[in-house]
Amino acid sequence: MPSFINLIGYPLKHSLSPYFQQVALDYYHLNVCYQKREVDAEELKTAIFSLRDGQHLGANVTVPYKEAVIPLLDSVDELATLLGAVNTIVRRGDILVGYNTDIYGFAESLKTQGSFVVRSKRAIVLGAGGSARAVSFALVRERISSLLIANRTMDRAVLLVGELRRYAMQIGLEAEIDVLPWRALDSERVLADRQIIVNCTPLGMKYSAEEGQSPLAGNVIPRDILVYDLVYNPYPSPLLRMSEEAGANILGGLSMLVYQGAASFKLWTGKEAPVDLMYDEAKGMLMEEKGQEIER
Ligand code: NAP
Secondary structure, three states: OOEEEEEEEOOOOOOOHHHHHHHHHHHOOOOEEEEEEEOOHHHHHHHHHHHHOOOEEEEEEOOOOOOOOHHHOOEEOHHHHHHOOOOEEEEEOOEEEEEOOHHHHHHHHHHHOOOOOOOOOEEEEEOOOHHHHHHHHHHHHOOOOEEEEEEOOHHHHHHHHHHHHHHHHHOOOOOEEEEEEHHHHHOHHHHHOOOEEEEOOOOEOOOOOOEOOOOOOHHHOOOOOEEEEOOOOOOOOHHHHHHHHOOOEEEEOHHHHHHHHHHHHHHHHOOOOOHHHHHHHHHHHHHHHHHHHHHO
């Protein structure tokens, strides 16, 4: 009899996780099926309760339920508590434990795919939503020396900066952490002394209202900076295309997606995730989707 891992969220139509997680489970010949469970808010409690039935190893949780699941769990680990968001649930006997692998996913992808060492560097994060929180906590945890948060809604950036400063103090990090007005991104001077910029907004994301857009103009992007765009579809995104033309190094969001998934895989199975295989599968699915677009 197979076991199950659920992906819980809404909507889930464009999710790549079922493909690359199943490839990893099959690689180890595990009799486990990774399945989508698209639920509305009223069904969330039942969906989480069903993970206790003995047949489930756990779940991934995605938008919009990463915060809402917390009161439905028995305990939550340190990083998920820090972010106030859970993306992975593991059933240990009768207990459901919540984790957040987004911080790890971002940090690990930056190291392995971006060959970038965060310590003592200067960064700008665009956005102050869920992914910007994971990215900026990861940068502080890895001991960045200067971090500016630019967000369309200034108040949200101010709140995040306050939390990041408190966290920096807790871990004994003396770093400049501040807000950058969104309109300041028009100036090339703001970006000139930075080594990395991370886009955590949906600008450029396929199927979104912001498809085809970029948060930065090409002429403000410095040569040799690393531009990491969490948008993974299309690849390259409009921001990454411009950045490449400007002579910057680029990294797409697929890497974070796969590395957070790899960490979740290890939590459920106790086994090292076959990351390269997962990466190839995710890339393949994106390519296939492009092919279908052309055929249509
Ligand atoms: P979120 O919590 O809804 O936050 C969205 C952020 O983008 C907010 O800061 C919002 O600013 C800003 N924003 C939205 N529309 C904008 C616009 N038209 N102009 C300027 N800023 C705008 O979303 P999220 O979960 O952080 O996700 C953000 C993006 O990252 C999505 O495209 C998602 O697919 C991608 N993502 C990728 C990964 C990965 O593993 N690669 C992981 C997570 C998310 P306001 O505060 O002003 O609304």
